[in-house]
Amino acid sequence: MTSLWLDRAEAVPDDELPAPGAPLDVVVVGAGLTGLTTTLLLARAGLRVACLEARHVGAVTTGHTTGKVSLLQGTHLSRIRRHGSESTARTFVDASREGMEWLLRFCDDHGVATQRRAAVTYAATTGELSAVEREHRVAGSLGLPVAWRERLDVPFPHVGATVLADQAQLDAVEVLLALAAQVREHGGTIHQGRRVRSVSTSGDPVAHLEDGRDVRARHLVLATGAPILDRGLHFARLEPQRSYALAFAGASDLDGMYLSAGSDSRSVRDAPGGVLLVGGSGHVVGRTRSAQAHVEALRRWAGSHWHGVTETHAWSAQDYRTHDALPYIGHLPGGGGRIHVATGYEKWGMATAVVAARAISGDILGAEPSWAKPLHRRLPHPSGVAEVARFNLGVGASLVTGAVRTVRERLPGTGGPAQAYECGVVGVCTHLGGLLRWNDAEDTWDCPLHGSRFSRDGEVLEGPATRPLRRRSADTPG
Template structure:
């Protein structure tokens, strides 16, 4: 399941690990957050090393739909409902700065960008009130949105809010340019090195899977969800898996479309007559069949774009916070370890805003919107939503226990699949019983979103150690 963007990307070379050098910052994760943070700090004259467990862009950034927008489905009305106008306005300001920085960077370094109108639409009457609420929230927050009763698209809709002059891009093009600029400013990139642990107290020491150690004044965990349990961030995040297909033979579009329902549809074009359709998401590890979600997208595309042909299909993982506001800042009070997570599928703007926040925490001159958003007088996250997230974890624990009993019976395949793979199907993070992902042939944890290859190697999530072998 290779994404359209990863399939096109050129591999990047590695630098020697700076195990004997004095580092100012080690950044863990070479997606958009990690590379942007690394570049901002390197530009300021700091000695920065960016360490990536797999390859640059291998996890979320290389699997995004690549929308760069301030209109984000029904996200603004959600934040406004949970946190009020001040937090929602600061969120818009942070994303505006992230968007402006990213598009300016693309313009300066020759990264192709297509300008499009962002559209949040109601697929039917049941979604209309949500879209109307989003429209009102956007207006209240100063965004120049417009209302449309009809769109020039073939799929069903009954109304939409629109925001002109937003953008779309190939995120791997951005990462390539960021990597080049990072090296030009003295930073280094190291792929294929998974972080196992980071020491407590004083200058953090990062320990890698092959035994090497990197010591720095600060560590940034730009890993989707923090790979350390300090701060218990995994308990405040809900891991979401969503699916994408790319199809050739489409006409160019003038908009980027996202429906407001829980089973959403995301639609955009890409250069070369390509259509990109996403959606059909679920909490990681909590579904009967992952293939069924892909098939739902294919069925939808067959209905409304019957002359197109599928070329790629893939899935991506994102994390949502209880109130819709990303979690960014020191992992615990006063710590030199910094984290960023909870973008809820809007990483193209939030990743850059988070990089700006973390680099400012290290260098000084924190922007006003970051003061409001991230731990400086901000309200406690929504308690009811936090309870819902952890109730889902509890239900997954109970379901896993029931499944273990059921699958011991003759004719069932769970333990048999684990035996065939030669691994123990128990997550190495907190012992969750893993679910087999039939679309990607991976082991997925329904508790906090750790994922493993069929033979047990870590792919993503808070886990840092492979599955035990049988």
């Protein structure tokens, strides 16, 4: 499943790794929007900075986003307000506004096309109406000039919507290509196909690569989705979520970017050239019997409302939900203030990734934005404690369910250990030992515990895991 953006993107050239012992100020791990923006901001400031990417630029979340840049983010603001203070919610809006403005200014300066659109959170049914009304009230109270609409000029059912004008959409991979070019222009380097297996933290951080080489710097930034080094147990406070997207040719332009408020959400936007993007149908990673069924549900929904369009691409994306709807941005415990982490964007990474990059680079440079400190990790609000408990109850249930499947699923093709046997790998996650579930939409192994994903042959695709699945030998127990 290749995204519309990655399918037409140029390859990013690679740089030679720094020589052993070469002085570096910062190593950034991950070449998505967070990683490359952080790299650029530090390189612009004159620091010696290298960005390490396990696969290729945009390989994970950024390359699979729907590319919406908005301060109205579904029902995200009302969820932040439910778990925290109005002051915290205002800080998040202020930070997101600066992140959005920085990104769009960068696009204007470097020839990346953007389209201005209204952002719309809508109720598809009367059951969703109260959630949209709540988001409308919260957004207004936080200073966003939202407008209420009873009717929208769209072909799908709705009963009310809150609308924020003058937001934007773009091709996220075009942004990454422009960032990569600017990184090099300012003396930074990008190294693809360089997976970090582990990090040593005594003294200056050292990234240990899969090929046995080491890269040392004064600071290390983990911009990898779920942190691959997790002394803060971030994975216990994150819920990995997967959602799907379809692109269709032959559609008319839309004047808005639409997102429904229900748990089985529908996201709709256009793209230049008569392209329609429909997304949603999400679920917690590895906790569905059939990922393909989610894709088909999305396909049926699109087909029932748009006629005469032709599907050209189908893909999926992964992001992480936090207990209080705010991202985790700050220092990793035990790293002496030199290991920085950003995660938990809840599918709104186009603005939040820049927020994280500006906060982390400001911390390293000694010039944090005014909004950065309040967004550093907090103790959970009482309502957030319940969310953390719910996340971990889900993990516990997956452990029990996985143990039952070990006994029951013995036939090839059922998605369990027997299918792993047929593929020649051991179906146990190399992160914390979760029993993997077969993803029938993407031919991958997905971990229901913390979202690590592996190819059919066991290579790491994403998540906190850094090592491939074990190969099954003749004497491996079945």
